[in-house]
Amino acid sequence: MSEWQEFPKIELHLHIEGGAPPEFIRQLASEKGVSLEGVFAEDGAYAFRDFGHFLQVYEAATSVLRTPEDYLRLTRAVLAESAGHGVIYTEMFLSPDFCGGRDLAAWREYLAAIGEGAAQAEREHGIIMRGIVTPIRHFGPDKAKETALCAAETAGDFITGFGIGGDERAGKPRDFAWAFDCAREAGLRLTAHAGEWEGPDSVRAALDDLRVERIGHGVRAIEDPGLVERLARDGVVLEVCPGSNVALGLYPRLEDHPIARLREAGVKVTVSTDDPPFFRTTMTQEYDDLARAFGWGAEDFAEINRVAAQAAFCDEAIRDAIVKRLEAAP
Ligand code: ADE
Numbered sequence: 001m002s003e004w005q006e007f008p009k010i011e012l013h014l015h016i017e018g019g020a021p022p023e024f025i026r027q028l029a030s031e032k033g034v035s036l037e038g039v040f041a042e043d044g045a046y047a048f049r050d051f052g053h054f055l056q057v058y059e060a061a062t063s064v065l066r067t068p069e070d071y072l073r074l075t076r077a078v079l080a081e082s083a084g085h086g087v088i089y090t091e092m093f094l095s096p097d098f099c100g101g102r103d104l105a106a107w108r109e110y111l112a113a114i115g116e117g118a119a120q121a122e123r124e125h126g127i128i129m130r131g132i133v134t135p136i137r138h139f140g141p142d143k144a145k146e147t148a149l150c151a152a153e154t155a156g157d158f159i160t161g162f163g164i165g166g167d168e169r170a171g172k173p174r175d176f177a178w179a180f181d182c183a184r185e186a187g188l189r190l191t192a193h194a195g196e197w198e199g200p201d202s203v204r205a206a207l208d209d210l211r212v213e214r215i216g217h218g219v220r221a222i223e224d225p226g227l228v229e230r231l232a233r234d235g236v237v238l239e240v241c242p243g244s245n246v247a248l249g250l251y252p253r254l255e256d257h258p259i260a261r262l263r264e265a266g267v268k269v270t271v272s273t274d275d276p277p278f279f280r281t282t283m284t285q286e287y288d289d290l291a292r293a294f295g296w297g298a299e300d301f302a303e304i305n306r307v308a309a310q311a312a313f314c315d316e317a318i319r320d321a322i323v324k325r326l327e328a329a330p
């Protein structure tokens with residue numbers, strides 16, 4: 001077992017469907033008599049060529065998730081896996097696009113099921129989950145508005161954030177400003193994928209036009225020293241997913257990844273997996289790889305988790321509880 005497996009961790013960036021083990025998707029497909037072609041490699045893992053193809057395979061795999069009960073099972077499976085890697089608190093991206101086609105009544109049913117799965121996992125494994133409602137950028141701004149309305153109607157103790165994922169190369173952040181304004185007015189905390197496939201300007205646009213407090217990925221900020229300074233000065237938190245970036249070819253090797261340079265420049269970085277089985281990673285694997293590539297040890301990871309705890313989209317009682325659990329670690 002890795003020395004990092006039981007180390008207590010906080011994960012802020014995990015797409016619920018992206019956490020589905022391939023066996024889980026194959027099982028559902030067989031139960032429903034759905035044939036999934038082009039989704040799996042010969043060894044049974046997910047197969048894709050590049051980011052655009054990854055998004056297609058992701059949506060194809062997701063197409064077997066058709067009922068609230070499917071999402072209850074998925075939530076339990078993903079949280080059990082996370083808890084097995086020492087995750088004590090996790091935020092998951094949830095998309096009304098996949099959960100009832102942005103119909104509010106249907107979304108409420110899916111959300112009740114996901115909440116039930118989360119409650120069961122908390123009882124069984126002690127892991128706490130919160131949800132970030134997430135439109136899919138390449139589905140366009142109109143669907144993002146409908147998604148924001150679903151988010152606003154269900155904002156509360158469990159749904160605490162709003163974000164945007166999908167193909168960052170589609171449209172501009174300001175096209176989604178209405179959706180983000182709507183979510184902010186409903187009291188949701190905000191994050192957006194940026195600086196993954198687009199450069200520093202996309203990070204600036206997410207901050208200026210969507211007024212987010214965290215950035216999903218954001219790693220390409222490193223290409224602009226002025227932006228790095230701004231992120232450090234303003235305490236913007238990056239949800240960095242190093243294994244995802246390497247698996248999708250953004251950086252050839254982890255040693256080339258800017259996470260350590262961003263951290264040294266004073267930027268608040270956190271560590272997440274994004275879509276772990278797609279990228280053949282886990283939180284333990286991320287820590288193993290970072291320890292090897294950058295020589296990070298327990299104090300580095302403890303500090304990263306303290307940053308994540310302060311940046312978590314949860315209430316103060318939960319924050320106190322997770323900080324205590326981090327502090328109790330040997
Ligand atoms: N959806 C799932 N994973 C994603 C990623 N890495 N970037 C954008 N959208 C995603």
Ligand code: ZN
Nearest residue numbers: 165193216274
């Ligand atoms: Zn992501």
